[in-house]
Amino acid sequence: MESQGARQKILQKIKQALKDPVPVPFPDQVADTPTFIPTEKEMAIEFAQKFTELLGKFVYCADEQELIAQLNALIIAKGWNKIYSKETDWLSTLRPFQFDPVTTDDLAECDAAITLCAHLVARTGTIVLSSKDASGRTASVYAPIHICIAYADQLVYDIADSLVEFKNNPAGFPSMISFATGPSRTADIEKTLVVGVHGPKEVYCFLIDNTPV
Numbered sequence: 001m002e003s004q005g006a007r008q009k010i011l012q013k014i015k016q017a018l019k020d021p022v023p024v025p026f027p028d029q030v031a032d033t034p035t036f037i038p039t040e041k042e043m044a045i046e047f048a049q050k051f052t053e054l055l056g057k058f059v060y061c062a063d064e065q066e067l068i069a070q071l072n073a074l075i076i077a078k079g080w081n082k083i084y085s086k087e088t089d090w091l092s093t094l095r096p097f098q099f100d101p102v103t104t105d106d107l108a109e110c111d112a113a114i115t116l117c118a119h120l121v122a123r124t125g126t127i128v129l130s131s132k133d134a135s136g137r138t139a140s141v142y143a144p145i146h147i148c149i150a151y152a153d154q155l156v157y158d159i160a161d162s163l164v165e166f167k168n169n170p171a172g173f174p175s176m177i178s179f180a181t182g183p184s185r186t187a188d189i190e191k192t193l194v195v196g197v198h199g200p201k202e203v204y205c206f207l208i209d210n211t212p213v
Contacts, residue, residue, distance in 0.1 A: 043122035043155040044207060050125030054182030057204045067149070067208055068097040074204070075101055075112075084110035084143060086134040113143030119162040120155050120205070124181060127205065128162050131176040140180055146200040148180075151210045 048058045061067040075083065082104040085091060091099070091114075104110050115135040119128040127148050129140055140146045156162050159179065166173050183203050 043157060044152060044209075047120050047122040047125055047155060047207075050123070051182065051205055052125075054125050055203075056125065056182045057202065059204065059206045061206055061208045063210075064094060064208060065097055067206055068094060068099040070206065071099065071147075072101075078111070078145075080111035080145075082106070082110045083112055083114060084139060085114040086136075086139065087114060087116050087149075088134070090116060090134075090149070107139060107142050110143055112145035112147055113139035114147045114149065115139050117148050117150050117154065118177075119165060120150050120207070121157070121159055121162055121179075122155055123158050126159065127180045127203075128159075129178040129180060130166070130174040132171065132174040137176060137178045140178070141199050143200055145202045145204070146180070147204045147206065149206050149208070151208050153210055 044060070048060070051058050059070050061070060081102050083101045084104055084107050107113065113135070115129070116133055117127050118130045118133060120126070121128060127140075127150070129135075129137055131137070140148070156165060163177075166177065180203065183199065183201055
């Protein structure tokens with residue numbers, strides 16, 4: 001009973017706080033200019049550098065045909081027999097390129113998962129995923145290998161730019177936004193960096209150049 005009473009008090013305080021929002025304490029200090037200024041590098045190059053520094057594996061593709069050639073070569077080289085993907089609409093557009101890997105609906109037993117994404121953040125080498133994507137967040141977290149497919153026009157410089165893109169989208173903010181920056185890693189055990197403990201041990205990003213000629 002005591003725990004229930006404490007819980008009710010906490011919930012009441014939260015409700016009261018939501019009713020009476022606290023004003024910004026220093027309104028004159030709210031920045032109206034970006035904190036991070038884009039460098040002179042192309043965003044694709046900067047993303048590739050940051051992503052690979054974080055142990056991600058980056059592959060540039062001039063078009064979808066090159067993407068399929070690279071993907072097929074990777075799947076054969078790794079001996080992956082079970083590919084998981086919820087991106088059925090996107091995969092159907094690749095049929096003319098003879099991309100037909102052995103697929104599975106069992107995420108727990110797959111060799112790798114293929115997903116699309118919302119954005120790529122050049123400054124941090126981050127893949128932005130959202131609940132509006134067909135794969136949501138599940139595949140990028142539970143699959144042993146995460147293969148992300150992105151297009152050049154999805155590149156943004158900073159995380160703030162990604163949030164602005166979501167805000168300006170007529171559909172509004174998704175219920176979930178996830179930021180994946182390289183393979184999962186932890187240094188909790190004796191400060192030793194271990195990769196792939198609580199998520200994918202390898203992350204691939206295939207970037208397709210769809211910029212206008």
